[in-house]
Amino acid sequence: MTQIHISIRKPKTGGLDPVTGLMRFRPVRRHFDADKNLIIAASFDADLSETGELTVDLLPTTSAFVWQVIELADTPQAYTRYVEVPDSKTKVEYADLVEVDAGTFVPKDMQGSQLLKVRHASTQSEAETLSARYPDAVVLFDETATTMKAAMAMSTLESITAEAQTNAALARSAMLSAQSSADSATATQSDLNILASNANTLAASVANDSQTVADTANAVAAKGESAIATIDSTVRAVKDKAEAATTVLPSTGTTEGTTDTGTTEETTEEPGKDSTPAKAKKATVKGA
Structure with a gap:
């Protein structure tokens, strides 16, 4: 009222x-x-x-x-x-x-003037829609309600902004952590590369030493084989000479180099035995 x-x-x-x-x-x-x-x-x-x-x-x-x-x-x-x-x-x-x-x-x-047409809306957005639809009319709306909705929207935006800032801080922290991990991984990779290089150098050195040992062993083996062949050849030559130098004397006559000692055959007769004289033993002399 x-x-x-x-x-x-x-x-x-x-x-x-x-x-x-x-x-x-x-x-x-x-x-x-x-x-x-x-x-x-x-x-x-x-x-x-x-x-x-x-x-x-x-x-x-x-x-x-x-x-x-x-x-x-x-x-x-x-x-x-x-x-x-x-x-x-x-x-x-x-x-x-x-x-x-x-x-x-x-x-x-x-x-006598143009009649003013008035329309009512509950929100500003509705008022804007009605104004576009009825350009010859005045559209009224409750500004207080619209202000409250705007304040609520602003509060929501502030909340979203705060959440976005928090998420950005978390993302920045995660990025720094990832960068630190990447740096550590790079350092570890560098150390692994150095170790791999040292291992390759050591392997090459061991391979060279092994080759040297193998070459030496092969040389020693070759010399041993040569010495064995020489020994075998010498033994065979000595054996051949020994076989060639061995001579068996003939069964009758006097061989060259035999000395007559003037021994005569004696005949002894014993009762009941043959009286055939015994043959003299042969003397065999090996040539020097």
Whole structure:
């Protein structure tokens, strides 16, 4: 409800006098209020005080209705106005109410001008959509609700930003750790390369030493084989000479180099035995 203060005066010599009388109020057209109550076009009356003043509570008007006010009803001075009542928490003067046309509800000071079309939206985005769809209309929306939604969106963005910063810090830490691991791996690879090079050098040295030992062994073996062949040849030559030098004396006659000792054969007869003389033994002399 909005409080409307009314003050009516009449002229007199030297000033103004208060006017008493009846004020009649009636909503034009039936309509529904915010609580979905059907408000019929019924009137009510209120009396001016002795000071010619009245404060009355009226429903704020909407696009569905306006207030009809009959001043000093049922008197020759009766006058009818159709006014808009704003939704106000403070008292509003009756003289400040906007007077409108009874049929169109268009303010009288705007008659003859283009009618302003107004549409309502619940959010700014909806208002932008309606504005694009109805360019010849004014779209109104609840700025407070939109501000709250914007604040919530900003809070969400701040939360997302904080989370992104945390993730970025974690990623930076992981990258540094990976870089450190890569450096360690590079150092390890370098050490392994050095060890591999040393191993190759050692293997080459061992191979050279082994080849030297093998060559020496082969040379010794060759010399041994040569010595063995020489010994075999010498032994065979000696054996051949020994076999060639061996001579067997003939069974009769005197061989060259035999000395006659003048020994004579003796014949001894023994009873019962042959009296054939015994043969002399042969003497065999090997040549030098």
